[in-house]
Amino acid sequence: MPIQPVTGRSNIENMIRAFTASWTETGREIVNLAVSGDLVVAVRLDRTKAGAKSVDLHCAGVFDMKDGKIRALRLLRQRNLRVGPGVNYIAARHGGVGTGSGAS
Secondary structure, three states, X not given: OOOOOOOOHXXXXXXXXXXXXXXXXEEEEEEEEEEEOOEEEEEEEEEEEEOOEEEEEEEEEEEEEEOOEEEEEEEEOHHHOOOOOOOOEXXXXXXXXXXXXXXX
16 A cells, blocks of 8 residues: 655654554564665564454564664565565565575
């Protein structure tokens, strides 16, 4: 579900609050973490429940950092992301970020 960029602390907090309002449980498992200077890529598995429904999504967060703070964040979700056992590669539909060799 693409959304327009959100800026400003209160706008970001409101967007997150609205997006997660129906969640009854959530957790994240870090699958892979890569850091190069001020660029951080975190590949993770998000497990979310909303009542009786549960969803597990493979995601990747690409963080641009400055002075130890997040300057920008881009999220790639399951429909754009392929991560499997033994595969150390992030492959988005329109290009990708490789963290090593692997099948695309």
